[in-house]
Amino acid sequence: MTSLPAPGAKKLGLVIDLDICVGCHACAVNCKEWNSGGHMAPLTDLDPYGPNPLGVWFNRVHSFEAGEGAESRTVHFPRSCLHCEQPACVEVCPTGASYKRAEDGIVLVNESLCIGCKLCSWACPYGAREYDYDVGVMKKCTLCIDKIYNETLDPADRVPACVATCPVSARHFGDLGDPQSEVSVLVAERGGYALMPEMGYQPVNRYLPPRPRRDGKGEDRELALAPAAPPAEGAHPFLRWIDRVLSR
Amino acid sequence: MHPALSVILFTTASGAGYGLLFLIGLLSGTAFLPESRWFAGVAFGLSLGAISFGLLASTFHLGHPERAWRALSQWRSSWLSREGIASLIVYPPAGILALLWLLHGRTLPWLGWLTALVAAVTVYCTSMIYASLKPIPRWHHPLVPAVYLLLGLMTGTLLLQMLLAFFGHIPMPLTWFTLAMLVIGLVAKLAYWHSIDKAQPESTAESATGLGPLGRVRLLEAPHTSDNYLMKEMGHAIARKHASKLRWLSILFGFLLPLVLTLLATALPSLTGAAALLIAAVSGFGGVLLERWLFFAEAKHAVTLYYGTAAV
Numbered sequence: 337m338t339s340l341p342a343p344g345a346k347k348l349g350l351v352i353d354l355d356i357c358v359g360c361h362a363c364a365v366n367c368k369e370w371n372s373g374g375h376m377a378p379l380t381d382l383d384p385y386g387p388n389p390l391g392v393w394f395n396r397v398h399s400f401e402a403g404e405g406a407e408s409r410t411v412h413f414p415r416s417c418l419h420c421e422q423p424a425c426v427e428v429c430p431t432g433a434s435y436k437r438a439e440d441g442i443v444l445v446n447e448s449l450c451i452g453c454k455l456c457s458w459a460c461p462y463g464a465r466e467y468d469y470d471v472g473v474m475k476k477c478t479l480c481i482d483k484i485y486n487e488t489l490d491p492a493d494r495v496p497a498c499v500a501t502c503p504v505s506a507r508h509f510g511d512l513g514d515p516q517s518e519v520s521v522l523v524a525e526r527g528g529y530a531l532m533p534e535m536g537y538q539p540v541n542r543y544l545p546p547r548p549r550r551d552g553k554g555e556d557r558e559l560a561l562a563p564a565a566p567p568a569e570g571a572h573p574f575l576r577w578i579d580r581v582l583s584r
Numbered sequence: 585m586h587p588a589l590s591v592i593l594f595t596t597a598s599g600a601g602y603g604l605l606f607l608i609g610l611l612s613g614t615a616f617l618p619e620s621r622w623f624a625g626v627a628f629g630l631s632l633g634a635i636s637f638g639l640l641a642s643t644f645h646l647g648h649p650e651r652a653w654r655a656l657s658q659w660r661s662s663w664l665s666r667e668g669i670a671s672l673i674v675y676p677p678a679g680i681l682a683l684l685w686l687l688h689g690r691t692l693p694w695l696g697w698l699t700a701l702v703a704a705v706t707v708y709c710t711s712m713i714y715a716s717l718k719p720i721p722r723w724h725h726p727l728v729p730a731v732y733l734l735l736g737l738m739t740g741t742l743l744l745q746m747l748l749a750f751f752g753h754i755p756m757p758l759t760w761f762t763l764a765m766l767v768i769g770l771v772a773k774l775a776y777w778h779s780i781d782k783a784q785p786e787s788t789a790e791s792a793t794g795l796g797p798l799g800r801v802r803l804l805e806a807p808h809t810s811d812n813y814l815m816k817e818m819g820h821a822i823a824r825k826h827a828s829k830l831r832w833l834s835i836l837f838g839f840l841l842p843l844v845l846t847l848l849a850t851a852l853p854s855l856t857g858a859a860a861l862l863i864a865a866v867s868g869f870g871g872v873l874l875e876r877w878l879f880f881a882e883a884k885h886a887v888t889l890y891y892g893t894a895a896v
Contacts, residue, residue, distance in 0.1 A: 387810075388810045393812070396890075401803075402796075403798045404799055428664065431655050453655070453664065454817065457813070461719035463814045472648050531791075534786065
């Protein structure tokens with residue numbers, strides 16, 4: 337049923353800290369690794385070692401530059417399904433293959449019902465859905481539904497693959513429908529925001545903005561970029577020799 | 585957006601077919617159409633043929649055409665599903681109307697009206713598939729359904745007057761109607777182009793990333809080195825100078841040439857006149873094909889904001 341269920345209390349989602357993300361793509365790679373054998377497997381790769389590889393990924397890491405000149409920032413930006421509260425991708429689906437779970441808000445695709453019309457991907461402004469040219473169906477992030485509820489795993493491991501692997505803990509997973517949850521508190525503290533709110537799809541995932549610069553006036557940077565002082569007269573003869581050699 | 589040939593053929597061919605069916609249905613009980621069973625056979629054959637060809641073409645872009653029947657289930661929320669159902673509902677009344685006409689001559693005007701209504705509803709559903717998509721501001725536009733309906737009716741009218749010419753009888757009011765449809769269709773399309781050219785961006789790289797407070801946002805590095813599905817399907821871009829040239833060609837073949845030929849046909853002997861109207865119908869269809877190609881090629885999808893586009 338592609339009509340949306342009555343909104344549930346539980347809204348599982350991700351909180352991504354753009355201040356911390358270093359753009360290493362580990363989340364995207366581990367996502368690919370887990371999901372190649374997971375709920376939506378396979379994540380087909382066509383021509384993987386050729387000149388034009390084309391494959392399905394649920395998570396893509398973009399790098400943006402924001403601001404001008406010395407004040408500009410490089411921001412690494414992981415992009416995946418936001419599990420919207422009003423997912424147009426589900427409503428446009430003509431077959432009922434796309435659906436939103438009432439119990440936890442996860443948006444999924446039933447591959448055996450999907451006719452591969454691609455309309456859901458047209459309806460998603462966030463590029464969350466990718467078509468598998470080989471299988472002929474649409475694929476998307478499952479929030480690792482086969483991992484987060486997997487009772488054979490250690491409770492600590494029951495988080496999405498992207499969250500588990502992030503080496504700098506820039507990704508957080510939890511219930512954004514519960515205002516007391518760790519992720520909700522984090523969003524409230526750091527001013528977490530939704531992407532393209534003007535679309536009205538009400539994404540569940542939140543992004544935490546890069547923190548403001550510590551100095552505010554660029555003094556730390558001036559200090560860091562200042563030329564190192566030449567060795568004083570009384571310095572060790574070896575260092576003075578190094579200085580002479582390097583100064584030639 | 586990637587201009588897929590299957591979808592362009594579907595919307596134009598079925599649009600013309602539904603336009604023609606609409607007119608046959610609406611006029612089936614009147615003296616505007618000849619009583620001839622040959623005429624009924626050709627007219628219903630052409631309209632239902634164009635519709636069926638279009639519907640078949642539309643299944644070519646599916647990953648699993650054999651599951652297409654499943655698309656009839658979600659009419660509560662999906663315009664694509666509604667369109668699928670409407671496109672099937674039109675066959676029984678149209679078929680019965682055609683059969684009765686072939687067997688007993690013209691009859692049952694209300695069945696014709698019903699056929700016309702369902703034909704119009706189907707084209708409206710088709711247009712709403714596109715007009716309901718917010719991530720593509722050039723489609724999420726009130727003139728999109730109007731243009732789909734008007735151009736479907738316009739190409740259908742060109743087909744009808746061509747058929748009537750070959751059956752030796754074009755009532756003058758129909759010629760006037762054709763000329764009016766060509767002018768109204770052109771005005772609607774020009775208004776649409778004017779509106780999308782003047783439109784303010786709905787979303788920007790800043791709103792897509794939420795990094796606006798830091799300043800202007802631009803892509804530094806893409807996530808992947810070769811095009812992915814999103815780039816192939818949604819990243820199609822057309823140079824503005826090509827677009828404006830193609831718009832002129834579409835205006836010329838879709839509207840101006842059929843207009844001149846329709847006027848010319850009134851002064852020509854019947855057979856040359858019919859030939860002129862045949863060219864008018866073909867030219868009009870070609871122009872609308874070009875218009876539909878541009879409808880896709882010029883549309884920018886919001887996902888491109890993550891791949892270097894500044895605004896959509």
